[in-house]
Amino acid sequence: MKIKKRILVIGDDLTFFQSAKDFMANSSTEVSYAISVKEALNYLLSSEYCIVIICISLSVDSNIEFLRLVRETYLMLILVITPKLRVSEKVALFHAGANACLERPVDATLCVAQARSLVQLYSDAKLTDKKVHPLVFGSELIINPVYRHVIIDGEPLELTRTEFDLLYYMAEHPNQIFSRQQLYQQVWGDDLGISGENTVCSHIGNIYKKRADVDKHYIQNTRGIGYKFIPPAGEE
Numbered sequence: 489m490k491i492k493k494r495i496l497v498i499g500d501d502l503t504f505f506q507s508a509k510d511f512m513a514n515s516s517t518e519v520s521y522a523i524s525v526k527e528a529l530n531y532l533l534s535s536e537y538c539i540v541i542i543c544i545s546l547s548v549d550s551n552i553e554f555l556r557l558v559r560e561t562y563l564m565l566i567l568v569i570t571p572k573l574r575v576s577e578k579v580a581l582f583h584a585g586a587n588a589c590l591e592r593p594v595d596a597t598l599c600v601a602q603a604r605s606l607v608q609l610y611s612d613a614k615l616t617d618k619k620v621h622p623l624v625f626g627s628e629l630i631i632n633p634v635y636r637h638v639i640i641d642g643e644p645l646e647l648t649r650t651e652f653d654l655l656y657y658m659a660e661h662p663n664q665i666f667s668r669q670q671l672y673q674q675v676w677g678d679d680l681g682i683s684g685e686n687t688v689c690s691h692i693g694n695i696y697k698k699r700a701d702v703d704k705h706y707i708q709n710t711r712g713i714g715y716k717f718i719p720p721a722g723e724e
Contacts, residue, residue, distance in 0.1 A: 492518045493607055494535055498528045499543025504569065504594075508541065511600045517607075525554055532558065533627060538610040539603060542586075543569045552584045557642070559585025559635070565606040569594055623659050628720040629706070631656055640704055650675065651695050654688075658707065658717035667714040 493516060497505045505521045513519040520537075522528035531537070540558055544551050558566060568586045570577075578589055588602055622632040630639040636652050638645040647655065653675050658666065668688040672678065676687070692707060692715060699705060708718050 492516055493611070494537045495519045495539050495541065495603065495607070496522060496528065496531055496537045497541045497543065498522045499541075499569070501543050504543055507596055508599070508603075511596055512603060528558075529627070533624060537564050539565045539567060539606045541567045541569060541603065544571070552580060555581065555584040555586060565610050567599075567603055567606060569599070623656070625659075625720045629704075631659055640699075645698060647695065647698065651691055651698075654691055655695060655707070655717075658715065659719075662717050662719045665710050665714050665716045671715070 495508070495512060495517060497508050497519065498521075499505070500523055502521075505519075509519045509521075520531055522531050532540075542551070542555065542558070555566065555568070558564075565587045566585055567588045567590065568581055569590050569592065570581070572591050573581075573589075581589055587606060590599060590602060622630060622634070624630050628641055630637070631652075632639075633652075633656055636647075636649070638647055638652065638655065654671065657671070657674050658664075666674075668685045671688050672684045676684065678684065692709075695707060696705075699707075704720075706718055706720070708716050710716060
């Protein structure tokens with residue numbers, strides 16, 4: 489069975505949503521609608537969307553943080569529908585994560601063409617690299633390899649490149665125990681020596697310390713064997 493492409497429209501313009509659904513929904517494409525931030529996040533955490541269309545009716549500043557959160561949650565493309573904006577406001581939207589921006593009044597055929605172009609871009613990217621995907625453990629933990637972000641309870645956790653690679657690799661295989669040798673080979677791409685074993689211990693120790701600041705503990709030391717990633721409760 490062929491998986492449907494999913495499009496999520498976020499905003500309070502029901503007329504626009506109905507138009508988008510009429511033009512874009514078909515046997516291979518499903519269009520959903522969220523009227524609030526909470527509802528939108530529930531959609532994003534429960535299904536994968538190839539494109540999100542955000543309808544901005546208020547000031548740009550009030551939408552920037554939400555746009556950043558959407559961008560950090562999943563690898564998806566974002567089309568923003570806005571009132572007429574200053575150049576600086578458009579730049580702020582792109583910096584926050586928008587891939588395309590259309591101003592009202594929006595011609596339906598232009599919007600559909602832009603959306604379909606983004607859907608195709610998303611599909612091509614997925615075919616090019618199927619291995620790069622964000623890891624989402626409910627609303628508590630998001631690990632995004634594209635932007636190298638770790639978000640815990642909505643707050644970013646600052647990790648070095650190697651610390652991120654180590655956490656991401658282990659989180660891809662929850663509850664699987666890895667020896668220091670296995671981790672060193674996978675993350676550093678080299679055989680383990682005495683210095684390599686110390687390197688693994690040091691980097692995991694750094695992750696421990698940074699997670700301790702937010703009182704979250706995802707990596708468990710299995711004495712004499714190695715380490716494993718423990719997902720947040722209820723997300724195994």
